[in-house]
Amino acid sequence: MEQEFWHQRWAENQIGFHRDSVHPMLMAYWSALNPRLDEEVLVPLCGKSIDLNWLAERHERVVGVELSDIAVRAFFSENLYTPQVYTAPSGHTHYCFDELELISGDFFTARLQPAPLIYDRAALVAMPPSMRQQYVDRVTSLLAPGGRMLLVTLFYPQSDDHPPFSMDEQLVRQTYQGMKVTLLDTCTEPCGERGEQVWLIQAAE
Template sequence: MDEGFWQDKWDKGEIGFHLNQVHPLLKRFLPALSLAPGQRIFVPLCGKSLDLGYLLEQGLTVVGVELSEKAVIALFEQRGVQPEVHEWTAGKYYQHGNFSVFQGDIFALDIATLGKVDAIYDRAALIALPDTLRQRYARHLVTLTQRSPQLLITLSYDQPQMEGPPFSVDPQLVSSLYDETYLIERLSEKNIICHEPRFAERGLTALYEQCSLLTAR
């Protein structure tokens, strides 16, 4: 799975991973990050998620990274604003007020370019990556954000029942990726297959959604 896979998904409009609402678990558990207005939250592989608008409405400074330029343009169109656009090492940098997005490869992003962040919100990044990239991503994220606290939403299911993405990321896998760096607190877990008929049609008999709070050790 390479950059072309995701670019093709966006070009064809095959974005079933995009939610047409703010994620309920973000609304419920954002306070667990204890962020003050103006603090900076990082959203990796953000797509055109409505969650970013919600974070902005809470008074936060929001910075995302997303491979698809089409998705990034849609993000600012949703806000009804015209961003300034500059170049960075791996793509373009879009910015308007306290909202900015790096368009390009997250693995090309470094600490100096990203700047300090106070927290991470990962709803669609870890579960979008195959096993071959997950460990690399987790290490990079920890280094990039200097172990900032993280609100992490994952999905787990019997992987042989369905090809990803989204890939199954169960609590044991989260621990194997982050336990050395973070204390992991499970905030919620629920079988949501009855609300996800498209996944049932693909063969799933159960789909568990977990939300975890990760804080630096």
């Protein structure tokens, strides 16, 4: 989506995608990545997710990237953290507190190092079809050799062109062709037409 769309959503506090609790699929399936304490975690389009706290309790370094500075500042304010703040030559603002570093600005232009672990709960599904491949190319370029990503997607009968975008199993596998793609679990609502899926995406060694 256009950046202005997301800036407006955060400015108007229209953030129905934000969860007030740690995502259960993260807690249940993070271990499938065989993560180590010393492995860095990258979280694209992180918002103010408290999943960041959960990851920071288990890793020495967690880096989130978020377009909206409102979201980043809200994360630190709501968690009563006082970060160190600096602006990089790229124009991105970095907020650092203990294991956490949140980068405010465009994910596509942020200067990032490849990470062994990536967590995507709401990034891929936020991308319209016209931007999906650009996002996938970017995120897979940031997955270190042998790296692992935990991906959470949604599926439902979509009748509009607004996020979150529905991603069925075939589309996920097509989107990440060239990677090792493993479906870990599907959680379906009683109607059977809506639900979430959690995936393990692995890069070649």
